[in-house]
Amino acid sequence: MNAQSAYQAEEARLEDVVKDIRTQLGSIGPRYTGDDFTEQMLDLQQEERRQRLELARKEAYFGRIDFQEEGKAEPKPLYIGKAGVARSASNDLLVIDWRAPVSSLFYSFSGGEAPVSYESPDGEIGGTVHLKRNLMVRKQELLRLVDSFVSGQEEDAVTDDFLLFRLGESKDNKLRDIVSTIQQEQDKIIRADKNLALFIQGVAGSGKTTVALHRLAFLLYQYAGRIRSERMIIFAPNRMFLDYISGVLPELGVGDIVQTTFADWAIELLQKEVTLRPPADTLEYWFEQPHDIDEYTNASGRLKGSADFKEALDLKLSELEASLLPTEPFEPLPGWRLSPERMKEWHETDYGEESIMRRRERMVSRIKRWLESELKARNVTDKKIRAKAVAKLNSFTKRIPSYTAPELYRKLLEGKQGASLLPASLAKSTATRFKQGEAEVEDLAPLVYLHIKLHGLGRSYFDHIVIDEAQDYSPFQLEALRLCQQQPSMTVLGDLQQGIHSYAGISDWNELSGRLPEGSTGYYELDRSYRSTTEIIDFANRVLSGMSGTVKPAVPVFRSGDTVVMEPCTDSGWGGRLAEVVRSWQEEEVFQTIAVIGRTERECEEIHQALTHAGLQAALVNVRQPAYGGGLTVVPVYLSKGLEFDAVLIADAGQSAYGPMDAKLLYVGCTRALHRLRLLHRGEPTSLVGEA
Known part of the structure; x- marks a missing residue:
């Protein structure tokens, strides 16, 4: 069958499927509003079916794989979509859910005539793949068809054509699902066993956040009836990032999963007995001025987040229990x-x-x-x-002592007893703040741990926990979250190369995984970057080249683009040049999202004023902001982590802005760019980029 005939046949098939879906939707009656419990349960099932059909109506499927099972005479075409759909008249499957066992063939098969197999509930099923086809369906219309494998035909270089096409699309202000382009190494993580704490080291742009969200959708499908969405939780680094990822799970037909930050969750668990010192205070302190390595090593967050501090508190808890x-x-x-x-x-x-x-x-x-x-x-x-x-x-x-977690924490840190737990000055300053009902971020893990040890969780256990940007978590935070599960079931993801909060986070995944029982963890490393062009990834890797570490550098998917530009700029002409670059990019009309990334919040305010003065409308992001709106954005580099933009302008990559200790920070800024990256520098360029 030639390409035109194949396209016409797929269009006819899609029209037939959409017609059947519409028929099924039309047969669903109105919502039940009465008090009968049985009818309420039936209504919930009907509503779930309606939502599944609505999901399929918009984008019926994205892939086809023709699979000939061993012992069968002919291959069978299997269409893969976000939601499974059976034909109304015969109950034959029109679309197979992407999470079904047989769908794994679509993600794991990469070509060749060798036999393949997948694990079904009845055991291993073997056979042969005759065709693998990618289909782009939007608003019930077939827009694109790419055959990545056809049996009997010589394979050419189209294997990644569909992926490269999707990667080349412009971005808006929300993260999207990748269900149509999940790669083999990502699929292994998504389908891994529930009863493990998976640690995922993923370079910038490797899709680790999206993979974790797809894993939640898979677990709900695979373990239906045994786990519930309302007993799952996602911990993200900040509220703006939560808003950025908020669309992925609904696109996959999943709802009711709690999405929060560790700080917000902890304050709620503690019944708001303490207020949190504004996070901006901490961020401004660490990013508005240079610090030496000793300050990082002895930082409050590192001490209070350590396993040693947790074990010291355990001894105090043993003494308290004895006093009962x-x-x-x-x-x-x-x-x-x-x-x-x-x-x-x-x-x-x-x-x-x-x-x-x-x-x-x-x-x-x-x-x-x-x-x-x-x-x-x-x-x-x-x-x-x-x-x-x-x-x-x-x-x-x-006379039998009774405490809330904040009361006990304060008592333990007061006087000579506090000096036995932390340096005397730190213990004293923490206890003083607690008298005023104020805690810092690094106090939350000890407080949560004490609260659960003192009062328990009742029935508030989590079936599965996702921790994003986990390189910024302390061992004590993981210990606190361990108490929220009856057995480890976690997806813990991050990038040690983006560990910009080293005053509180980790430098090796063993610092976290070592806190869990032997045999309860798994480790995956994603080193392919799907976000940025080859030129951008190569440049970003150079920024980290002077650092030691065991993490592999990012390997770009071959998608070439514009050369990365380092441009000198005078102090007097800096604001005007920023505006000129941005305006020229906007005039090209190919970028939906542009970011100007500053070193500090103060510098970003200057940038925003310069752009506004030049007549450009830009959103100014700060730590208190709950949402990212797309378009033209000015953002401090330490708040840009996790976001991505079509084009990025680093406002000042001079030596005074990014010194030897700031390699990870500059790396984060550079790897936000999908298609274009430019760096201005006032004075000498940072030594981190060498002879650029």
Whole structure:
């Protein structure tokens, strides 16, 4: 079949599928609004079906693979889409859900005549692939068809043609799904076993965030009935990034998954007993001025986030738990005696693995019941005697300590005891802030840990946890999140090369994975960058070339573009030149998103003023901003991480802006660009880029 005939046949097939989907949608009645529970459950099932059909109606499928199963006479064409759809009349599958076992062939098969197989619930199924076809469907119309494999034909260089076409598209203000272009190494992560904590080291542009989101959709499909979306959670670095990724899961037909930051979640868990010191204060301190390596090493975040600090708090918790056991007898009335040995026996035999304060509550309740039993057994009816006994009870139980997490944290950090946990000055300053009800970001992991140890989680366990930008997490944060699961089931992703918050984060994934039980973790490394052109990735790799480390440099997908430009600029002409470059890019009308990236928030304010003065409309991003709106954006480099833009202008890449310790920071800025990158520099260019 020639290309034109194939296209016409696919158009006819698509028209037939869309017609059937419309028929099915038309047969679904109105929503049920009554109180009958059975009808409510049926209505929920009907609504789920309607949403699945609506998803398929917009974009019925994106791929086709003709698979001949062993023992079958003919190959069968299988169409892969975001939602599975069966034909209304016969129940034959029109579209197979991308998460179904057989769909893995579409992602894992890369060509050749050798037999292939996939794992089904009934075991391994083998066979032969005769055709692999990529299809771009938009608004029920077939826009593009690319055959990446046809049996019997000599393979040429079209294998990545569809991928390169998708990568070359312009970006808007939201991250999109990659379900039609998932690569083999990404698919392995998505389909990995649920009961693991997967650690994913992914270079800039490797799709690690999107892979993690697709993994959530896969787990809900694969383990339907055993895990629930409302018991999953995504931790992102900031609210703006949450807004940026907010469209991916709905595009995949998934809802109800909590998406938050660690700070927001922690404050809510602590029932807002503390307020958070504005994060801008910390960010401005670390990024508005240079710091030496000793400051990074001894930073508050690194000390409070360490495993050593967690273990020191564990010792204090053991002491607290021991103090729950009264060492004196309870004697409410003369001759009445409840011995410490009896209370210890209750504590050790009846309270199991409950939280510390729950054990205290049960101990107090047990003592109260003992007194009530004694009063009843001795037939004490005199109100004054009973009141005296109750007063003794209240006095006795008040001596059994009770704390909230902030109260205990403050107590532990006060005086000589605090100096045994942290450097004396740090312990004192932290305790002082807590008197005012204020915490810093690095205090949240210890507070969450103490809260769960003291009060437990009840039924608030998570079936699966996603941690994005995890290189900026401390070991203590992971320890706190471990307590939120009955067994490890996590997707932990990041890039050590983008670890710009080294005053609080990690330098090796073993610092996090080593906190989990042996055999409960997996590790994947994604070194292919799908975001930027070859020229941009090669340039960014040069920025990191002087750094030591075990992480492989990014390998670009072969997509060539414009040369990266380093341009000198005078102080007096700087603002005007920024505006000239931006205006020239806008006039080309090929870039939907342009970013001017500054070194600091203060510098970004200057940039924004210069662009505004030149008549350009730009959004100014800061740490308090909840959303990214696309278009022309001015953003500090440390807030740009995770975002991507068609074109990026680094406002000043001079030596005074990016010194030897700022390689990761400049790398982050450069790798935000998809198609074009230009760097201005006032004075000498940064030594990080060599002879550019």
